[in-house]
Structure formats: structure tokens, C-alpha cells
Amino acid sequence: MRYLTDRKRVVGLGSGREGTHHHWQMMVSSILLVVLVPLFVGVFAYGLGGSHEDVLAYFGRPFPAIVTVLTLVVVIVHLMRETHVAIEDYVHGLAGKLTLVATSAFSYTLIAVGVFAIARMAL
Amino acid sequence: MADVNRGNRPLSPHLQVYRPQLTSMSSIMVRITGIASLGSALLVVAWLIAAATSEQTFVTIDWLLRSVVGDIILLAATWAIFYHMLGRLRHVFWDFGYFLNVQVAEKLAIGMFGLATVLTAIVALAF
Numbered sequence: 001m002r003y004l005t006d007r008k009r010v011v012g013l014g015s016g017r018e019g020t021h022h023h024w025q026m027m028v029s030s031i032l033l034v035v036l037v038p039l040f041v042g043v044f045a046y047g048l049g050g051s052h053e054d055v056l057a058y059f060g061r062p063f064p065a066i067v068t069v070l071t072l073v074v075v076i077v078h079l080m081r082e083t084h085v086a087i088e089d090y091v092h093g094l095a096g097k098l099t100l101v102a103t104s105a106f107s108y109t110l111i112a113v114g115v116f117a118i119a120r121m122a123l
Numbered sequence: 124m125a126d127v128n129r130g131n132r133p134l135s136p137h138l139q140v141y142r143p144q145l146t147s148m149s150s151i152m153v154r155i156t157g158i159a160s161l162g163s164a165l166l167v168v169a170w171l172i173a174a175a176t177s178e179q180t181f182v183t184i185d186w187l188l189r190s191v192v193g194d195i196i197l198l199a200a201t202w203a204i205f206y207h208m209l210g211r212l213r214h215v216f217w218d219f220g221y222f223l224n225v226q227v228a229e230k231l232a233i234g235m236f237g238l239a240t241v242l243t244a245i246v247a248l249a250f
Contacts, residue, residue, distance in 0.1 A: 027215055027218055030212065031215055033212075034212055038208075038242070041205070041246055042250075045201075048170075048189065048250075049250070052178050052182070059171075072164075082207075083161055106161075107161065110168045113168050113172050114167070114172070116172070117168070117171035117172040117176070118171065121171075
């Protein structure tokens with residue numbers, strides 16, 4: 001028998017270090033979704049359908065621009081965390097770590113490009 | 124006795140073993156709609172950056188989103204994000220300690236399907 005206690009076997013395996021923080025972050029963003037999703041769906045649906053000039057003028061207004069930027073940041077970070085949990089459940093080892101990095105890169109890029117687009121139209 | 128019977132224990136039953144239930148299915152749908160919505164975000168951002176940078180690209184992407192295929196995709200995307208929002212709201216209720224018994228959770232599952240559909244219909248008809 002090896003001199004390994006139950007505790008020593010699990011120390012460092014990950015669970016219980018940032019789970020509660022992640023869970024709380026998900027609760028916060030889940031509540032924010034209830035406000036942002038209906039607002040953004042409305043803003044986007046209203047903005048879709050005009051000419052290019054209409055769209056430029058529309059996102060130049062404060063309300064559509066601010067709602068869109070808030071949604072881009074809050075909702076995409078929420079969806080990224082949602083995806084990360086799924087990856088942690090089903091993809092393991094190096095592939096799992098690389099998938100986490102790739103989805104983070106994808107999500108942050110979406111946010112940056114979207115916010116830049118709004119800034120370009122609004123300012 | 125830490126090394127006794129490692130790796131040769133009965134495992135807890137997983138998806139393939141459980142009969143599909145409203146509670147599990149509605150929960151799995153929250154995850155699927157969440158991941159799918161990250162794809163919807165790509166469409167929205169593509170449309171935004173096209174509008175901000177190039178008239179030509181904007182016309183193409185805008186035409187795509189407003190075509191029949193685009194309508195169907197946007198309708199599905201709208202339903203998905205509404206469903207995800209409601210499913211996450213159910214998690215918040217649960218985390219605060221409410222609606223934890225199975226009968227209520229099942230009613231909420233049906234409510235999530237129904238309300239997401241109603242909200243999507245409202246958006247489709249209003250815009």
C-alpha cells in the first residue's frame with residue numbers, strides 16, 4: 001500500500017478553489033441578462049431593416065449604442081463562462097485547456113470588435 | 124485504507140442511463156442555448172463591424188440577415204437567448220432557495236418553453 005491519504009490525492013486537483021466565485025459571477029450576470037436581453041433584442045430588431053445611413057444614425061444615438069455595448073460586454077462574458085463550464089465538464093487534459101483558451105480568445109475578440117464598431121458609429 | 128478499490132467502483136448513472144425528464148432536458152437546453160448564443164453574438168458583431176467599416180460588406184451581411192434564411196436564424200437565435208435568460212433566471216430562483224421541488228421545477232420548465240416562444244413571437248410581430 002502506498003502512503004497516500006485521501007486528502008493528499010485530491011489536493012491540487014482544482015475543485016473548490018474558484019468555484020464559488022465563478023458561481024456567484026454567473027448569478028450576477030444571470031440577473032443582468034433578464035434586463036439586458038429584452039432591451040438588446042428590442043434595440044437590435046428595431047435597428048435591423050434600415051439603410052446603411054439609417055443604421056449609422058441609429059447607433060449614433062445614446063440609447064441603442066449604450067444598450068449594445070453593455071450587452072456585448074455583459075452577455076458575451078456570461079456566455080463565455082457558460083461555455084467554459086461545458087468545456088470543463090466534457091473536454092479534459094491539454095485539449096480542454098486549449099479549448100478554454102480558444103473560447104476566451106473568441107469571446108474577448110467579439111467584445112472588442114463589437115465595441116469598436118459602436119464607437120466608430122457613435123463618435 | 125486510501126488505496127482500496129480505486130477505479131473499480133460502480134459509477135453514478137449519467138445521461139445515457141437516465142430516462143429523459145423535463146427537469147434534465149430543460150436544464151440541458153439552457154446549456155445548449157447558451158453556447159449557441161455565442162454563435163448568434165458572432166452574427167450580431169459581424170453585422171455591427173460591417174456597418175461601421177464598409178458599406179459594401181454591410182449590404183451583403185444585411186441582405187443575408189434579412190433574407191428568409193436570415194429570418195429563420197434570427198428567430199431561432201431570439202428564442203435561444205430568451206430561453207437561456209429564463210433558464211438562468213430559474214437557476215437564480217433555485218440558488219436563493221425557491222421552487223426546489225420537482226413539480227414546481229417541471230412547471231417552470233414548461234413555462235420557460237412557453238414564455239420564450241411568446242417573447243419571440245412578440246419580437247417577430249412587433250419588428
